[in-house]
Amino acid sequence: GAGVSQSPRYKVAKRGQDVALRCDPISGHVSLFWYQQALGQGPEFLTYFQNEAQLDKSGLPSDRFFAERPEGSVSTLKIQRTQQEDSAVYLCASVFIGGTPDTQYFGPGTRLTVL
Amino acid sequence: AQTVTQSQPEMSVQEAETVTLSCTYDTSESDYYLFWYKQPPSRQMILVIRQEAYKQQNATENRFSVNFQKAAKSFSLKISDSQLGDAAMYFCAYRRGGNNDMRFGAGTRLTVKP
Numbered sequence: 001g002a003g004v005s006q007s008p009r010y011k012v013a014k015r016g017q018d019v020a021l022r023c024d025p026i027s028g029h030v031s032l033f034w035y036q037q038a039l040g041q042g043p044e045f046l047t048y049f050q051n052e053a054q055l056d057k058s059g060l061p062s063d064r065f066f067a068e069r070p071e072g073s074v075s076t077l078k079i080q081r082t083q084q085e086d087s088a089v090y091l092c093a094s095v096f097i098g099g100t101p102d103t104q105y106f107g108p109g110t111r112l113t114v115l
Numbered sequence: 116a117q118t119v120t121q122s123q124p125e126m127s128v129q130e131a132e133t134v135t136l137s138c139t140y141d142t143s144e145s146d147y148y149l150f151w152y153k154q155p156p157s158r159q160m161i162l163v164i165r166q167e168a169y170k171q172q173n174a175t176e177n178r179f180s181v182n183f184q185k186a187a188k189s190f191s192l193k194i195s196d197s198q199l200g201d202a203a204m205y206f207c208a209y210r211r212g213g214n215n216d217m218r219f220g221a222g223t224r225l226t227v228k229p
């Protein structure tokens with residue numbers, strides 16, 4: 001596609017439910033990042049993939065958060081046993097290594113609301 | 116740790132006028148990049164302009180330019196001839212050299228008055 005896409009755009013979950021958020025990066029982009037953006041704040045790094053390898057997961061706030069990218073393209077961020085503090089917009093960004101360096105292209109985000 | 120500070124939570128500008136958004140950052144690295152991203156209400160983050168730390172010349176993209184003061188660790192964004200479509204949240208971001216995560220400021224909400 002032309003840009004990074006994310007689905008669903010909106011997700012409402014009851015506390016304790018598991019959720020899965022999907023990111024489709026720009027075709028050919030090797031690197032993929034996940035960020036969490038709380039209301040009124042800037043995005044904060046969660047985790048980073050290069051192809052299928054998760055190279056950095058230092059930003060994941062707890063072991064309830066899990067991300068995967070098994071074939072090096074689509075990525076899924078999973079949150080188990082959701083809590084109210086997980087409510088945020090989750091942004092995905094991809095990077096083409098070899099093109100304009102260090103420019104991340106963002107998707108529209110998934111707004112997660114935990115009730 | 117690297118931190119990015121945007122000291123102006125909100126700014127407003129009259130259409131066709133010029134506005135400057137402030138950003139300071141803290142780092143001990145010598146190889147890094149700085150960015151300004153725009154986030155309209157639809158939430159899609161759009162790259163406005165980027166600056167490589169090793170370049171002394173300030174980056175310019177049409178009506179957008181930066182004032183990069185490396186010694187002062189300052190990276191302000193100037194928007195000339197402001198347009199209604201410039202209204203958005205603007206985020207300043209820092210990234211170490213290499214393919215690393217970005218650190219964002221808290222953002223500045225820009226309002227453009229007709």
